[in-house]
Amino acid sequence: MRRYPELPAIVHHGDALTYRQLDELVRTLAHRLGAEPGVVAVPATHTPDTVVALLGILAAGGAYCPVDPAFPPQRRQDMLASVGCRTAVGGGIAQPGLRVVELPGTTTGPERNESEQNELEQNAPQRTGPERPAYLLFTSGSTGQPKPVVTPRRAISATVDSLRTLFGLTAEDRVLQFASLNWDTCFEEILPALTSGAALVLDRDAHSGSFPRFLRMVERERIGVLDLPTAFWHELVLHLAEEGLALPECVRLLVIGGEAANPARLADWAALDTGRVRLLNTYGSTETTLITHAVDLHGPLAAAKDRPWAAGDRVPIGLALPHVYERIGEQGELLIGGPAVALGYLGLPEATADRFTEDAEGVRWYRTGDRVGRAPDGVLTHQGRLDGEFKVRGIRVDPAEVESHLAGHPGVHAVAVTGATLAGRSALVAYVVPRAAAAAGTLGAELRTYLRDRVPGHLVPSRITVVPELVLTASGKVDRAGSHRLHSARGAGDGAQLPEPAHH
Numbered sequence: 001m002r003r004y005p006e007l008p009a010i011v012h013h014g015d016a017l018t019y020r021q022l023d024e025l026v027r028t029l030a031h032r033l034g035a036e037p038g039v040v041a042v043p044a045t046h047t048p049d050t051v052v053a054l055l056g057i058l059a060a061g062g063a064y065c066p067v068d069p070a071f072p073p074q075r076r077q078d079m080l081a082s083v084g085c086r087t088a089v090g091g092g093i094a095q096p097g098l099r100v101v102e103l104p105g106t107t108t109g110p111e112r113n114e115s116e117q118n119e120l121e122q123n124a125p126q127r128t129g130p131e132r133p134a135y136l137l138f139t140s141g142s143t144g145q146p147k148p149v150v151t152p153r154r155a156i157s158a159t160v161d162s163l164r165t166l167f168g169l170t171a172e173d174r175v176l177q178f179a180s181l182n183w184d185t186c187f188e189e190i191l192p193a194l195t196s197g198a199a200l201v202l203d204r205d206a207h208s209g210s211f212p213r214f215l216r217m218v219e220r221e222r223i224g225v226l227d228l229p230t231a232f233w234h235e236l237v238l239h240l241a242e243e244g245l246a247l248p249e250c251v252r253l254l255v256i257g258g259e260a261a262n263p264a265r266l267a268d269w270a271a272l273d274t275g276r277v278r279l280l281n282t283y284g285s286t287e288t289t290l291i292t293h294a295v296d297l298h299g300p301l302a303a304a305k306d307r308p309w310a311a312g313d314r315v316p317i318g319l320a321l322p323h324v325y326e327r328i329g330e331q332g333e334l335l336i337g338g339p340a341v342a343l344g345y346l347g348l349p350e351a352t353a354d355r356f357t358e359d360a361e362g363v364r365w366y367r368t369g370d371r372v373g374r375a376p377d378g379v380l381t382h383q384g385r386l387d388g389e390f391k392v393r394g395i396r397v398d399p400a401e402v403e404s405h406l407a408g409h410p411g412v413h414a415v416a417v418t419g420a421t422l423a424g425r426s427a428l429v430a431y432v433v434p435r436a437a438a439a440a441g442t443l444g445a446e447l448r449t450y451l452r453d454r455v456p457g458h459l460v461p462s463r464i465t466v467v468p469e470l471v472l473t474a475s476g477k478v479d480r481a482g483s484h485r486l487h488s489a490r491g492a493g494d495g496a497q498l499p500e501p502a503h504h
Contacts (some may be wrong), residue, residue: 004171004197010048011174011201011221017048019197022055029056029089032100037062039136041080041088041103043069044181046202051177051190053089054135062087063133063150068182071456083136083148083346130154136346137184139286140389140398140459147351150343151184155289156191158323158339163192166280166294166321167225167253171197174250175225176218178206183395185257188290189227198225211239219248227255229394231425234265241268247277257282258394259426260382261297266309270298278302283317283382285396287355287366289340292326293318295379303377316379317372325363326380332371333386337363388480390419392426392458399480402428402451402459409450411435411443416470417461418480427462431483433470440466 002023008016017025029052033040037060042053044066057064065085067076080103088101134153138146169175175193177200179185193200205217214236218226228236233256240247247254254277261281269279278299284291295318296302309315320326325337341364344352357365371383388399399417406415414433419426432447434440444464451460471482 030059033060064135162321169196173198263309263313337365416483430461
């Protein structure tokens with residue numbers, strides 16, 4: 001921050017905070033937090049407050065834990081209890097400064113919170129040592145409870161170094177902060193930008209739901225770097241193509257990730273006046289810290305194609321970044337190793353042992369669950385999942401988590417949840433067998449309300465269908481895909497397709 005004291009660091013609705021001002025705010029918050037603040041909760045909103053909180057917590061040696069204010073209250077409480085969080089940051093810069101609040105009822109907690117705190121502290125003798133936790137984020141868990149992933153500081157350092165180079169960032173750049181501050185994609189916008197002297201731009205028009213307003217904002221704020229969910233980019237391309245519009249001239253790099261890119265939209269993109277813009281496809285997971293693989297699909301750095309993109313093409317996920325180790329294991333599963341790998345799932349040793357391994361040389365590896373193939377040039381292509389997980393709104397979902405919540409409703413006898421493509425978007429669909437006494441006609445609506453009180457919106461199925469039976473495997477387990485095919489064919493659904501492979 002001290003290298004660019006008078007340059008704009010954060011621009012919020014046109015108002016700028018310089019790097020000098022940002023540094024002062026971060027130092028003030030770190031002082032208020034004190035040494036060893038542990039896990040610190042932050043309401044994840046698109047404001048400079050959240051960015052200051054993230055940086056201040058890291059400067060104090062704590063671990064940032066974002067919580068979406070839109071989540072159901074019990075969900076938020078359970079998340080914070082699961083990581084032994086005792087402190088929250090709130091308030092506003094205009095007060096001045098962010099408030100540090102001790103959370104009620106969390107100074108003492110279950111014994112497991114003490115052991116989890118020890119787990120967070122082990123291998124971290126220095127306040128900002130490389131193994132010290134930098135942040136905790138939650139991924140979907142099969143038990144019905146989210147799994148807290150602990151990401152160490154060495155993973156952030158290694159990844160951000162690679163991303164600054166990958167994006168070609170300089171102090172001249174203006175980077176849009178688009179991703180939810182509750183998910184890790186936001187860090188690939190924030191941290192490379194603010195360690196390059198670039199300006200990070202936050203603006204309500206980015207989330208207005210209007211593409212004309214979005215594009216006017218990009219032009220008005222002179223945005224050079226956009227990092228967008230692939231699903232959003234798909235719709236943006238359709239808007240540009242149908243309206244005969246061009247992307248604003250200021251855009252030089254557009255990063256996509258979160259799910260598989262549609263080759264039809266790539267063909268549309270190539271037909272637009274986009275040759276000057278780098279279109280960068282990315283892959284990664286929460287457990288491997290932001291982006292691990294990337295490839296230019298179009299633009300000045302993309303490899304020449306011998307034919308246009310066509311339906312049925314598999315879009316590559318790219319080559320490993322310099323800090324990433326990779327290998328392809330049994331059944332074609334991609335394993336990621338090296339400094340980017342997370343410490344594991346806090347308080348869940350069995351889940352950690354299931355996905356994280358260590359080889360004879362002491363290198364730590366994460367089993368991604370993604371099957372990949374390698375082209376002659378080394379570029380990887382996604383070939384599907386080895387488990388039932390998939391992406392909804394770019395967020396990885398374990399269908400067993402949704403099934404666990406639905407099964408808790410007294411009107412449900414059996415349930416199957418899977419992914420489908422509805423109106424061109426990845427979505428959750430649920431098939432529910434009612435108990436004999438249940439009112440089948442109203443059960444679907446009841447379950448939707450029931451879930452909304454318990455889980456975030458991305459875990460509420462777009463369609464809940466009451467059915468007389470589910471398809472079972474030979475071993476007697478529920479066959480999710482088979483149940484979906486059966487009831488779609490019977491007219492319970494609208495013939496929705498199973499989703500394409502997803503990444504990032």
